[in-house]
Amino acid sequence: MNETHAHLARRLLTADADGWTETGAQALLAALGREGRLRAVGRFEEPYVNGEAYVELAVPVLKPADTGATAQAAAFRAVSEELTAELGEASIMGVYGDLGPFYASGPAWGTPYLRWRGRPNTLELRAGADGPELVLQPTGPLENWFWRQGHGEEHAISGFFGSRNDPANIGLGHPGGWRARSWEAVTHSLADFLSTLPAETTALGRPIGMPVYGRGAGPGAPLLFEISCDDRLVIGCFPPHDMDPRPETLGWGRMADHPATREVWDDGQDPRWRVDAGGPGQPRGHELAEMLVATARGGSAAAGRPRNRRRGGVHGPVPRDVLRPRAPHRLKILPYPVGRPESSWTGRRLGPGCPGISVAAGPATSVRPDPRPTPLEICEGLAPAGPPSRDLADRRL
Incomplete structure (x- = not known):
């Protein structure tokens, strides 16, 4: 049969x-x-x-x-x-x-x-x-x-998790995240996540977008990256104008270098620095992770934090002021997958609350205006104390 x-x-x-x-x-x-x-x-x-x-x-x-x-x-x-x-x-x-x-x-x-x-x-x-x-x-x-699995040890839990607003989910619990103790752990977790992401979003039929924010000295948090993944993984970069090293030396390109990114960001539209990581099975996760971490550290240094960062790589112990920042500004990832309007999803990324990294759930329009519905929100880490824009539905994970 x-x-x-x-x-x-x-x-x-x-x-x-x-x-x-x-x-x-x-x-x-x-x-x-x-x-x-x-x-x-x-x-x-x-x-x-x-x-x-x-x-x-x-x-x-x-x-x-x-x-x-x-x-x-x-x-x-x-x-x-x-x-x-x-x-x-x-x-x-x-x-x-x-x-x-x-x-x-x-x-x-x-x-x-x-x-x-x-x-x-x-x-x-x-x-x-x-x-x-x-x-x-x-x-x-x-x-x-x-x-x-939410006991807080490094690599205790990974991937991401989304739950729909459905009576079937009454009583459903969400585990806590974990905090990385070294830049190697941050890089490893990001590499695993990015390597398979376009295959997984293709399989699930739900594209996702993830604005990534950096810590600043003031009350706000500068936008550093925008990760967008449907059938291809593309990443845009918004570096500080005085960032050292320069984005091109870390592997970022322009529209002419990555024409497929035009499907996500029009020519001449920010982010001007970008990379096309490819479709299912193509992203080189470790290279991407090293590029993101090096850029984030360079962007933080340009803003004056952390002052004791190491140059020339993304490895080594994480400085104490990054692990335990005194200011309430942390790197933040806010995914906003698009889908059918009748869907009503919330969720979280289950990787680490990386050194100085936290994530909040909230509407995409609070970060990047988009006329499309945003039924699935995935978040990671610890909710930030100072959201960069209005109406973010922050919550501690």
């Missing part, structure tokens, strides 16, 4: 795993009538369960012939559109980053997921090793694991 993905999803949603006991989960797999695999509770799962013997049933649904990022993202997108038409908008979406539930690693091209949250079970469309998978799992252990 050639079962549609939507019909399989409906079957899984109505299935009874009998509390995910040994007999209940095995009976569920036997009744499936197709390939599937159960994940038994082991030492990594044990702290998060409450009597369950298994924590998921994963069912492969599509295996593209090409293993590259473009084909994998397209396969995920095709399945997600079919499921959304049948089940409605997912209540949760995001990217796992380095570590998925119970410390599992995901595919190298990206780790997007869509989740239809319920009780006692949750259905998830997840990027698998060979293609998208439908995963049925008990809601409690999954969310218990996720919540308890």
Whole structure:
């Protein structure tokens, strides 16, 4: 029988795993009538369960012939559109980053997921090793694991997380972020995030934009970067006029060097310094991360902070006044993905509250006028004490 993905999803949603006991989960797999695999509770799962013997049933649904990022993202997108038409908008979406539930690693091209949250079970469309998978799992252990990753240690949690304003999300918790202790940790986290971002936004079907602000000596916060990602990742730079080193020496170019950026910013429009990092599978994340960190440090120095920065690289220990700034101005990232107006999403980036870095959720029009709706907001780190513009819905994460 050639079962549609939507019909399989409906079957899984109505299935009874009998509390995910040994007999209940095995009976569920036997009744499936197709390939599937159960994940038994082991030492990594044990702290998060409450009597369950298994924590998921994963069912492969599509295996593209090409293993590259473009084909994998397209396969995920095709399945997600079919499921959304049948089940409605997912209540949760995001990217796992380095570590998925119970410390599992995901595919190298990206780790997007869509989740239809319920009780006692949750259905998830997840990027698998060979293609998208439908995963049925008990809601409690999954969310218990996720919540308890907010303990603050470096690299404890990564990726990003978005939740829709939906009754299904009543009682949903959000873990806290973590603070990096070195510029190496900042660079590593940004590199991982940027490397897979265009594949993940393509798979999820939601472009995102991320204004990035720098710390200043006054009450405001200067705009340093604008990250925009749909099917390509492009980054614009707004450096201080007296920044040292100059942007071109760090790898920034102009419109003539990166003509694809015209799709995001018109010719002659700020940001005049920009880079086109490419589509799925193309961004060189580590190079981009080093460029961003070096530029941010140069921009901070031009504004007079931090005074004891190191020249010539982005590595080395983070100065204490950057980790514990006395002034309330911190680097800030405000993503504002566009989408359908009936969607109502909020969320956060789950990477580090980098040294001197924090993020707020708020409307895109408070930073960059845009006539399009902004249903998904992703944020990271700690809410800033001094927002650079009006109406930012700041919140401590």
